[in-house]
Amino acid sequence: MDNTAVSPVLEMRGISKNFAMTAALTDLSIKLYPGEIHGLVGENGAGKSTLIKIMTGVYAASSGEILIDGEPVTISSTQVAQKLGVAAVYQEPMVFPDLDIAENIFISHHNLGPVMNWRALYKDARNIVEQLGVSLDVERAASGLTLAEQQTVEIARALSLKVRILIMDEPTASLSAHEVRQLIEIANTLRKQGTSILYISHRLEEIFEISDRVTVLRDGKHISTNAIGAVTRGKLIGDMVGRELDEFFGRVPSQATDHTLISVRNLSKADVFTDIHFDVRSGEILCFAGLIGARRTDVALALFGIAPADSGEIVFDGNPVRIGDPQQAMDLGISYVSEDRRKFGLAMAMPIFANISLATLRRYLNRFGLIDRQGENAAAEKYRKQLNIRTPSVEVDVGKLSGGNQQKVMLGKWLNANPRLLIVDEPTRGIDVGAKAEVHQIIRELAKSGVAVIVISSDLPEVLSIADRIVVMREGRQMGIIDGDIATQESVMSLATQFDDSKSAPQPQLV
């Protein structure tokens, strides 16, 4: 296709978007041509979602302009976007189970006058479904549709709006290999009919298979746009992760001892994760890497007894154990620092001291069950110093602290349990660089003191800097374990995005 001969149907010029202090998008420009499938890739947080939200009118850009058919437009709401012919299909389709498929397709806009003309409705619905080249009975209720069929209904809904620019945001993330094929067929059909598709996926194989051109975003900036024939997988991954070297914090030699603290074998939970397989030694830092939806947190929740696994073996300190609730995990010496401070980590409306002692309350009770407040304060003061928690007093409510300091309180809460295995989930998400370095230092010191540490992180430079070994997961499967000394961003991302038919997953290899 000769792009220069055709004018773009949608063009974004110099788009920036700022949230409070941070820039989500910086001076981003992108063109979509009629009848092209344009792949969009980038790591978590690269700005893909923000871009989509600006295109569909959910957010307004802070600066820059959007042109449709060469005319500048203002997309102030999703309704305006729809009128302009822009619509999006998301990973989680929204389908009303009690309505039939035709009603779902025309949920917002079939204009039929005061009396419902069912025949016209079904006829129009059938036309659209045919246009997609799929066979679906539009008169059947939407309940019981597979996820792929629900996706199809969503796409049909978009088409019924006379959409010319269709955004598909990770449409295949939860689909089986067979369903992915169907979806790709539909996308190809639409392309032939002249629709432009912005196709977002973590699966590079899909991008290579269906897109005409591919754009890479990183840290809210446009990195590259290339015809698909002109790039290699390695080049794409390089563009996605290629951070400056100075952002790395230096590696330190492993402190791992010979003592295997926990062995996990064949751990599975139906529809969540399968055959998880690893060891952690005392003093070792084992990182779990992967993209969103890799189910790393679910493995942690199984180890901590919140959502126990269905099958598999856990050997802790030489003894086979079953971990059915958090108290059992804590009795073994397992601490879990949640990724979501607000939801699962801290009681925000309660003071620092009460949060620090929360998981270890028993230790501060006398024989009448009354709390030793001085003991609590002493513990809180200890972690305030050790972790450098910046607060006027330990009586301050945790909700009033900054994110970084909240993170430290949460660490203090779990360090106070004197864990033998510490699991930290996204320990540095949303905190500033200074606090991040401090958290890394704390994790290293813990490992040095003989604690086995599991770190779940989506931040690759962080993983590469602190991990002794890296478990890479993708969609509930363990894709491999890489030694931290030889791992590169490319090798981790390559495993994390590897596409496979779920029936023939590679056997996890142990390092």
Added chain:
Amino acid sequence: MPSSSKLAGALRSYFGGWELFLLAILIVTIIANAAISPFFLTIGNQINLFQLSIEKIIVALIMTLIIINGEIDLSVASMMGLAAVTFGWGFQQGFPMPIVIALVFLVGLAGGAFNAFWITKVGIPSLVVTLAMLIGFRGLARVLVEDRGITDFPEWFDALGQQPILGPFPLSILIFFALLIILIVVLQFSGFGRKVYVIGNNKDVAAFSGINVGRVKAILFMAAGVISALAGLLYAARVGAVRGDVALGFELDIITMVLLGGVSIFGGSGSLFGALLSILIVLNLRNGMALANVTGHVQTGVIGMLLILSVLLPNIRAYFGNLYAGRKRLKQRDGKRA
């Protein structure tokens, strides 16, 4: 001047602004009442004022813990009725009194455990479960005695409800203060009380910290059952007769007192001190209005207005607080620019 503002600050940090506000209302009410009637401050009137609502205020104490825990128990008044009727029925059957009284407590415990089962094991919201039991316990009570009233209890039993047993105080008032002290210790100083607050704050955080959330809730609902049964017994002793409609509708007065005391309906905050202040305000207001010959319906209206105010005022304060903070931020930013 500086020392007095320091004192106010210290008081505020200890009790919170809402409790101070309640204290002010209480003092105003007492002064006004004392001015209206010379009888108001007599010991006799003060004891009478407590005794008229004693069953409600005893149950309000445990209700405070339940609401702080983020739950609600609407079935307390029906349990009071069921307990009173169980007592009357057992007495009528001619069972020995100790057995009858033990049976009443057993009914309270079983009713509380029944609530707890549906709430903690099955996961149905307490609002729904206890609403069902508000009807269920009341229905049982009515079935047990049909339309009859049961009376002519032993003299010693009636005396227990009416006569002073220690100084000028009857048993029920002593029980109220004993329970108040016990629950203050439990809520403010014990590990259990800490768990009640944490769960009310965020029950996922509690569960992720190894706290057995279901167990704490179950204990509270069973305690509510037992205490409601006790309140039902005290009612039978004070009035000297029971019928199927004993304590009908009391749950609303009880919950009103707790909420007026600054306990958040969303759980996680509030104190027994606030609840006590609000109980005292309601009792004194009603008593004062009665002394001034204000009718019961108007009294209820005034208490209702007070509840609306109690919900509105913190919101209004927060609104103006945010407005002020927002303006300040704006000023700071513009200041920086200039």
